[in-house]
Amino acid sequence: MSGGLKPPKLGATNFKVKAPKGGKPTGTLVGNKISTLRDDLKRLQSSIEIENNDLQAVRSKSNSNSKTYHDRVAVMRSKLQLGTTPGNPMMVEAWNAAQEQLEKVNDDIGEMNSLSSRVAADASMSAYLLDATRASFGISGAVDEDHQQLEVLEDEVSQTVVLIERLLTELSDDIRRQSNYVANERNQLNTLALAIKNGEFFGPSLASTAYNVSSVKPPNVTSSKTGLNRGRPLVIIRFNQPNVNYEQALYTAVNKVLQNQPNATFDLVAVSSVNGGTAKAALNANETRRNAQNVLRSLVDMGLPPGRVSLSATSSSSGNEVRLYLR
CATH class of the missing domain: 1.20.1050 (Glutathione S-transferase Yfyf (Class Pi); Chain A, domain 2)
Known part of the structure; x- marks a missing residue:
């Protein structure tokens, strides 16, 4: 997998001056x-x-x-x-x-x-x-x-x-x-x-793709096979166990979008469960927000500019999870 840019090639010109010719004094x-x-x-x-x-x-x-x-x-x-x-x-x-x-x-x-x-x-x-x-x-x-x-x-x-x-x-x-x-x-x-x-390499910084608009492919966000439809999550991260390993899947999904849409923006949604009563729902909401903030930090660490992601929260009858959508 390729990494960052190779060191740029600097100029090679050696700027030599040509000394001025002398002249005889004219006395004027x-x-x-x-x-x-x-x-x-x-x-x-x-x-x-x-x-x-x-x-x-x-x-x-x-x-x-x-x-x-x-x-x-x-x-x-x-x-x-x-x-x-x-x-x-x-x-x-x-x-x-x-x-x-x-x-x-x-x-x-x-x-x-x-x-x-x-x-x-x-x-x-x-x-x-x-x-x-x-x-x-x-x-x-x-x-x-x-x-x-x-x-x-x-x-x-x-x-x-x-x-x-x-x-x-x-x-x-x-x-x-x-x-x-x-x-x-x-x-x-x-x-x-x-x-x-x-302990593992996801790929080059997402910033490289996000700002590389010189080789943009035509966007394709309508095919149901791509999972990029608005309203359909790019990634669903279910925090149903300690230390959920989600970074590679998250990186792959976002990088794929940026390959087609370098200026893409995203919605990160913390979805908390309402099951178990009011007190449990409140705990779920707090926990899911923390999880979403951790996911956001991961995206920023991967090189995605913070301004490209909005963070919000909602509730559902399903379990606690964080969803990433293409805006």
């Missing part, structure tokens, strides 16, 4: 301005070189941290698919290590955001340099050599502007991919925590 006011602008461009390009080196370093580190995390989760998932004891301390330790590793990936995103701010500042500087270079053509007292050097400088600054824009765009894409990955994997870890508690 414009010539002095060109010299100042050229020095500003050199400083800007030095800053870009540092940022590019930092980008390559954080990419390498993030790729390594993501792979280590993914490998650890894969080992846990394989063990759970084979079956293990509920609350296995070795699995708990492995889960804690995976969570710690995922936080390292999240820290890498923080470094990328900080780097993005620095690159954005350089982007503003490059835009200023380009405007200043173009404005220098209008300064009086220039000689032909000044304008020739300005044309070369304008081209060099323009190339630098484009390079910075590409760097910033690719860095933003890296941040977006990694942020989505970390958010998804946090849901996966919650699902794994529930699986470790029960």
Whole structure:
């Protein structure tokens, strides 16, 4: 059974700047301005070189941290698919290590955001340099050599502007991919925590299916064979014995619905028995509500957003049970 997303592929461009060409001093006011602008461009390009080196370093580190995390989760998932004891301390330790590793990936995103701010500042500087270079053509007292050097400088600054824009765009894409990955994997870890508690793996987080609308199949909720008709429960959990093992059946039913209807919402109903008199009925109602709340927590642990489920209660002449309906 497949798990979470594979670590995203980050950008691979190595952003190398081309140093500006030198020019002979002309002794004019414009010539002095060109010299100042050229020095500003050199400083800007030095800053870009540092940022590019930092980008390559954080990419390498993030790729390594993501792979280590993914490998650890894969080992846990394989063990759970084979079956293990509920609350296995070795699995708990492995889960804690995976969570710690995922936080390292999240820290890498923080470094990328900080780097993005620095690159954005350089982007503003490059835009200023380009405007200043173009404005220098209008300064009086220039000689032909000044304008020739300005044309070369304008081209060099323009190339630098484009390079910075590409760097910033690719860095933003890296941040977006990694942020989505970390958010998804946090849901996966919650699902794994529930699986470790029960000693078996249900499947990937329901959040992965609930938000994956890119490959939605046409909904089919009318066939009586599917059990998805409105008014017909998807799942009935009868609490007629201690420690009812309902999670796998619950996960399978909800996951099947979300495969067809990623935006589906559900009604969770606590049904209590009215048999046995008023006092017994009141006890049944309280017990069934607690059971329904436990089922709701299980759904959330499986990755289903809490806002997708409404909780209500009713009574019946049948036994105590919790029913899940497709709204």
